[in-house]
Amino acid sequence: MENNIDKFVCSVRLEEELCKGCINCIKHCPTQAIRVHKGKARIIDRFCIDCGRCVRYCPHHAKVADYDPISIISKYKYVVALPAPALYAQFQNLNNVDYVLNALLRLGFDDVYEVSAAAELVSHASREFLKKHKNQGTFISSACPSVIRLIRVKFPTLLPRLLPIKAPVEVAAEIAKERAITQTGLAPEDIGIIFISPCPSKVSYVKYPLGLEKSTINHAVAIKDIYPLLLPHMNMKESQLKPLSHSGRIGLGWGNAGGEVSGLLTDSYLSADGITNIIRVLEDLEDEKIYSMKFVELSACSGGCVGGILNVENPYLAAHKTQRLKKYQPVSKNRAEHNPELKDIFWEEKIEYEPVFRLGNNFRESLNMLQEVEKLVKLFPGFDCGSCGAPTCQTLAEDIVRGDAQINNCIHLLRTHVYELAKDIQVLSMSPELDSDHEDTQKIKKHIEELMEKLAEFTIS
Amino acid sequence: MATHHILNYVVPGDDFTRAGEASSAVKNTLKQLGIDNAAIRKVSIAIYEGEINMVIHAGGGTITVDISDQEVAMILQDKGPGIADISKAMEEGFSTAPDEIRLLGFGAGMGLPNMRKFTDEFNLQSTLGIGTTVTMKVKF
Numbered sequence: 001m002e003n004n005i006d007k008f009v010c011s012v013r014l015e016e017e018l019c020k021g022c023i024n025c026i027k028h029c030p031t032q033a034i035r036v037h038k039g040k041a042r043i044i045d046r047f048c049i050d051c052g053r054c055v056r057y058c059p060h061h062a063k064v065a066d067y068d069p070i071s072i073i074s075k076y077k078y079v080v081a082l083p084a085p086a087l088y089a090q091f092q093n094l095n096n097v098d099y100v101l102n103a104l105l106r107l108g109f110d111d112v113y114e115v116s117a118a119a120e121l122v123s124h125a126s127r128e129f130l131k132k133h134k135n136q137g138t139f140i141s142s143a144c145p146s147v148i149r150l151i152r153v154k155f156p157t158l159l160p161r162l163l164p165i166k167a168p169v170e171v172a173a174e175i176a177k178e179r180a181i182t183q184t185g186l187a188p189e190d191i192g193i194i195f196i197s198p199c200p201s202k203v204s205y206v207k208y209p210l211g212l213e214k215s216t217i218n219h220a221v222a223i224k225d226i227y228p229l230l231l232p233h234m235n236m237k238e239s240q241l242k243p244l245s246h247s248g249r250i251g252l253g254w255g256n257a258g259g260e261v262s263g264l265l266t267d268s269y270l271s272a273d274g275i276t277n278i279i280r281v282l283e284d285l286e287d288e289k290i291y292s293m294k295f296v297e298l299s300a301c302s303g304g305c306v307g308g309i310l311n312v313e314n315p316y317l318a319a320h321k322t323q324r325l326k327k328y329q330p331v332s333k334n335r336a337e338h339n340p341e342l343k344d345i346f347w348e349e350k351i352e353y354e355p356v357f358r359l360g361n362n363f364r365e366s367l368n369m370l371q372e373v374e375k376l377v378k379l380f381p382g383f384d385c386g387s388c389g390a391p392t393c394q395t396l397a398e399d400i401v402r403g404d405a406q407i408n409n410c411i412h413l414l415r416t417h418v419y420e421l422a423k424d425i426q427v428l429s430m431s432p433e434l435d436s437d438h439e440d441t442q443k444i445k446k447h448i449e450e451l452m453e454k455l456a457e458f459t460i461s
Numbered sequence: 462m463a464t465h466h467i468l469n470y471v472v473p474g475d476d477f478t479r480a481g482e483a484s485s486a487v488k489n490t491l492k493q494l495g496i497d498n499a500a501i502r503k504v505s506i507a508i509y510e511g512e513i514n515m516v517i518h519a520g521g522g523t524i525t526v527d528i529s530d531q532e533v534a535m536i537l538q539d540k541g542p543g544i545a546d547i548s549k550a551m552e553e554g555f556s557t558a559p560d561e562i563r564l565l566g567f568g569a570g571m572g573l574p575n576m577r578k579f580t581d582e583f584n585l586q587s588t589l590g591i592g593t594t595v596t597m598k599v600k601f
Contacts (some may be wrong), residue, residue, distance in 0.1 A: 154492075155499075156498040157498050157502040158500070158503065283481070283485055284490070286502065286505060287484060287505050287506055287509040288506050288509075289509070355492070355495055357490065357492055357493055358493060359493045359495075362495070363496075364530065366493060366495050367463055367466055367494060367528075367530075370466055370490065370493060370494060371463050371466065
């Protein structure tokens with residue numbers, strides 16, 4: 001029951017009336033997934049990896065992340081909040097995570113389960129997995145859904161290298177749901193599992209999870225939405241706080257770049273963050289330039305999850321604050337044997353390659369299309385100006401060959417074509433039929449000459 | 462109807478930052494053509510190793526890639542100093558790379574052996590003072 005629309009679900013939406021049709025977003029998209037068409041920047045869902053760069057770079061705030069409003073919690077009889085570790089890093093002078101967790105309860109959640117606690121279970125499982133698969137090459141972190149989506153469409157040879165372990169948020173959701181069912185006796189559909197997310201990529205993950213058929217998370221809300229609502233509830237004395245936090249240094253650090261690898265307790269790793277940097281690392285992994293390492297951690301956002309677009313705080317200040325929170329914590333507080341609700345931490349299904357950038361349906365068709373693309377690219381000026389609505393001359397050529405654009409979308413070629421058209425009219429004006437001393441005919445000829453003079457100013461040498 | 466696609470690249474000498482450009486571009490084209498993933502990986506590794514060799518030893522060179530529905534044929538040509546002892550050069554771990562190159566993490570003596578290992582056909586011709594030509598094929 002494969003559904004292509006679901007498979008390529010994307011959590012970035014266009015506010016049409018705000019979009020000016022400029023080229024900022026198309027130029028920043030790492031997978032060239034956006035085209036300006038009829039003055040509006042539209043996302044081609046199958047190319048999009050949900051990295052959120054277009055949201056970050058749109059000067060008109062026309063690209064927005066799609067996520068659920070906090071009011072969604074009223075749909076359920078019992079709601080559990082799953083705060084991402086990045087949430088803790090948003091607050092000034094926070095020295096105890098329990099302030100945030102208690103505030104979540106006061107805000108209306110019935111229980112909380114920290115994603116950072118589940119992250120420690122994932123770290124433990126990752127260590128065991130790497131021990132078992134020693135000398136079997138380099139494994140790649142699968143915690144960032146944008147990284148998985150990028151590999152799924154661009155780096156098929158690296159799919160078997162992905163760590164086949166569920167993301168911490170999924171593990172948290174499964175434990176939280178089981179726990180809530182046992183504690184309340186309610187039916188599963190009456191229990192809402194709500195993730196407080198730092199990015200739209202994880203919102204898409206909730207709708208179309210990778211590595212399993214259906215996510216246990218019901219909804220994803222934004223850190224930036226919940227942040228101002230929590231502040232008035234954090235005005236408590238430390239002695240009034242219910243002890244809820246159950247995360248050690250490893251779990252709390254997961255929201256920062258390098259956090260996941262620090263939980264592996266090995267020095268045979270590499271950690272890269274920021275979309276252009278991780279693409280370079282993936283290229284090098286593909287070319288076997290990186291081969292002696294056990295593990296590669298990749299986050300699409302600079303700084304890690306604290307750099308996600310749904311956060312409030314500057315990611316580097318957030319990293320600093322995490323250090324402070326970790327200071328007096330033990331290394332880890334969570335082990336699988338203390339979490340009987342945890343059934344299976346490994347992926348339930350393999351992730352398949354999606355050849356969305358393939359040109360045709362078979363080799364012969366693709367080859368012909370590729371050669372058409374090359375011919376077109378030679379015609380274009382190579383400015384990659386974006387005025388046609390595609391990010392580069394190459395992508396415009398590919399769009400034309402796919403039947404999604406026309407050659408005159410290139411304004412430079414259009415200008416030449418208009419000039420040639422005008423010259424044809426001039427030739428026409430000299431035809432013998434118009435060779436008459438009649439006053440009107442002479443007027444027309446004079447007018448055409450004037451137009452040609454004006455047109456000459458438009459040509460570029 | 463076309464049956465082949467030819468790609469040509471110039472590898473500049475002495476610029477490590479640009480080694481890998483050809484392998485990356487070829488990889489991209491092969492993905493657009495829907496070539497088998499395992500074959501793409503082999504071609505990419507073979508060309509990348511060739512690019513690095515040309516930068517380290519030969520002051521650059523040229524790469525021609527011929528893609529058909531059966532195979533990818535690659536010709537890597539340089540006008541470098543040539544290889545004195547080809548069988549020695551094909552041994553894993555044998556390297557004539559200068560120390561400063563080894564300090565950069567290159568010159569481990571795996572370039573040519575890897576090119577042979579990852580291709581279905583491998584042929585190396587070299588003349589001292591004239592240059593080296595490597596022809597390789599990956600079939601699918």
